[in-house]
Amino acid sequence: MSRTGILINKPYKKLSREQVELIDQTSLELLQTPGILCYHEESTTLFEKEGAKIKKTKEGEHDAWWISIPPGVVKSALESAPARVTLGARNPENRVVLDAEGNRVYFGTGSETNYWLEIEPEEFTSDKDGARRTFAVMKKSRGSLNLLCRSAHLAEQLENLDFFIRNVNIQDSDITTGNKDVNVFFASLNHLTKPVIGGVADYEQLEKIVRIAEIIAGGREQLRENPLVAFITSVIKSPLQVVDDTAEKLIAIARLGLPVVISTSPQGGSTAPIDMLGMVAQVNAEALAGITINQLASRGAPVIYGAVPVRARMDDLHDMYGVPEFCQYTMACAQMARYYGVPCYSTAGVGDAKVPGIQATMEKMYTHSMVPLAAPDLVHYSFGLLDKTQTYSPEQAVLDNHQIGMVKFLQREQEVNSNSAAKTKKMIADVMHSPYRMYARYARGMLRRGEIFAGFPFEGKLEDQDQTLLKVHEKFAELEAAKPKYLPEDTCKLIFNEISGLLPRLNPYGEVK
């Protein structure tokens, strides 16, 4: 058993087969000329062994190598990359099986926001008539370990959330570069029975994170079978540059045999061309370069094609997500990944808006509805993100969960065959001969079978005030009150005894003596 996600029966293909082949060809040529600029010596050696042309250079104080990658090296990497990748989970029913040849889409969180935005209802008195009204006031605070835990606890309960990527940047005074990753992963794993994916800032902590996952899974082999953790590496700095320390981590993860997302996120208009062809050709080349490093390090290692192309705002060069170009780029990338037979990591649901409301809803609904049509395997950034990806709002995440429910409902299979047509004809004839010619009893059947969408659950009753945020705040409070699904006490004890750097306050059973 595993999570089902959404099945997209006929993925939308904006690009023709010829156009896909042309973009593939363009990307392969870009990887030859100008090639990639690599800051990581071992990656350079891996390419060199495969016959790539290398030219050493100096970028400021740093050693770097221009690498011209022969197309055959990339193609061979794509052949050895598996089409199916399993993301494990504490609860086996929550596993996510990615299949580049299937059409299932899964939604998850993402980013590492600096701010947490939470609703605090407050009553106000009108200056005009003295009437008192309650409004949703926003309280903004800096991300912390406690807030990350609250977010993970909420994520566990949102039924349309399939995987978790740490979404709050923990900025507590006792968090350092040397203990951050290990605390983030433990906090996530301790609250979620769904797949956990994340980046690793500090290479030294990779081994500890894997060890935590092994203890939870029951051993090294068990972790390979049920990879409770998967990783994200932003190995490419756009345009076309391989980052030194991230390449180091990518190679290590490949050799551990754990799933990894090659995530590249160029910005159209600054670090990539803004037109669709230019953007997709470059981001595709970058993803292919990352996949190739991964496969050269370990053939057959589970790898995911991650493309997060964004567009620049023209007034301040910030990222923009809620615009048509974002969907064009992203949907084309999903098509490219499918062409290569590698699972795809994609993006939808980010609000450029700073607060929940009309702008955020428009932006989110637009990309949440459009991007899945191209059937990427993973859609991240889908819950609670606002202000580009700077802010996480738990109430917004609850709203996003509902939006994704609507998208899922839209895509569900519906029975259209000769049998159902015969039933329809009989139903209409029966109703035409009934006293009031109403279909209520048939609607009732569907309602009771769960075949009718329940409608908007956060509707207010007032005629002159939108109460959505107040209602969704109540729902969040209800979800938050549920008991967290912590790891068993003995597992926590083993982890806290063995892994250094974990903050004692994260242990739900108290400090280990």
Added chain:
Amino acid sequence: MSSDLLELIVENVLQGRRNSDDEGIEEGDFGQPGVAELVARALEDGINTEQVLIDGLSRGMQMVGDKYESGEYFIPDMLTAAEAVEAGMAVLEPYLVSGGEKAGRGKIVMATVEKDLHDIGKNLVTIMLKGAGFNVIDLGIDVPAARVVEVAEQEGAAVIGLSALLNTTMSNMSEVVKLLEEKGLHDRIKVLIGGAPVSDDFAREIGADSYGKDAFAAIKEAEKLIVSGGNV
């Protein structure tokens, strides 16, 4: 035995099964007796009409109403149950009349006003009122005020229920009220209005006695009008 049969009637009202051809909420009841057959069987077994009406049909509908109020049931549940009650009432009614009992809980004339062809709202209220045990005379759509008042007077109705969907036709509701006033009938025939464009304020403005914001509210308003003689 009689209580078992009455329980079955209640259960089938909840399931919304008019007769043996209906499925219930879940499939699998097809072929089993529905409300109409069960009422006939109850009468054959000698259960008195009042018991069938009160402990069977009305109790079933009351339970449906409670479930609607608690949020468990929705409008399709109410309508389907009301249809089942109506099917039972069709069997029961001749016995009520022959037994000298007053059929139902009071007489209501329903109509969509003149120049308005919309009948969904009016039908919905009609079905629900029948399901709640009222004796409803449905005059249909596009009914002139004079005809509504004429039938209400002839039939001795306690309430006229008027429906309108259009801003342009809602004003015709006031014609009915005016005519009742002119004929001196308004003190014994009360007017209940409903429909998307109308409101409580509008009801007061035209001199109507009550406004039902939905079908469920319409039942409550009709009950109040009949019980209190219009002083709601």
